[in-house]
Amino acid sequence: MxxxxxxxxxQINSGNLSKSITIGNIYIPPRTSNDNLNAFVSEFSSIVLFLEHNCKNTLIIAGDFNINLLKLNGNDIYSSYFYSSISHNLFPQITFPTRITRTKLMVL
Known part of the structure; x- marks a missing residue:
């Protein structure tokens, strides 16, 4: 798909919980083209919107997005992903560089 x-x-259901929890894991390969990243942002937003309207449960998303959050101002696709995520109350929890090279810092 x-x-x-x-x-x-x-989706995790438990009789002890007042509502279920949905946990997601996502992987986007490094060096994914801009067209494919745009498609991901659109598809991801649609999936989250569907879950918000139909599941009414806690949503936790983790994964390796390979989207550098330090480049939000210089990349429309990265900022589109970021603002789409926070519009669904999904906030990045990693706020420090996760990849460090001699010339770059990246929060992926």
Whole structure:
């Protein structure tokens, strides 16, 4: 169904919880083209919107997005992903560089 990224969503139900929890894991390969990143942002937003309207449960998303959050101002696709995520109350929890090279710092 989704050709340029991989993901898995699991819903956990428990009699002890007042509502269920959906946990998702997403992987986007490094050096994914801008067209494919745009497709991901659109597809991801549609999936989250569907879950918000139909599941009414807690949503946790983790993964390796390979989107550098330090470049939000210089990249329309990265900022589109970021603002789409926060519009669904999904906030990045990693706020420090996760990849450090001699010439770059990246929060991926």
């Amino acid at each position: 989704y050709e340029h990224w991989e993901g898995l969503l699991v």
